[in-house]
Amino acid sequence: MTEIDFTNYKQTPIIKSMTKSKSIENLQLTEHKPQAETKRGRKSKYANDEERKEARKRQQKEYRQRKKNELIEMKKQIEEHK
DSSP states (O other): OOOOOOOOEEEEEEHHHHHHHOOOOHHHHHHOOOOOOOOOSOOOSSSHHHHHHHHHHHHHHHHHHHHHHHHHHHHHHHHHHO
16 A cells, blocks of 8 residues: 655644544544535525425515505505596
């Protein structure tokens, strides 16, 4: 087995432990424990998909009602100006 040159690698905890190791057997036994994965970005507003769909449905219904009311108001204004 040939020795590995670690000078070209970024100094991560694994690389540091491997450079300190004196034998090839120890290099193979060295294990890296991955950190717990955390989700990046904004936290989810809804707990599950079902809640999200219900909220979206409610929002669309409210939007349609607002637009309908605006249209009725516009028609009233047009009738007043005639």
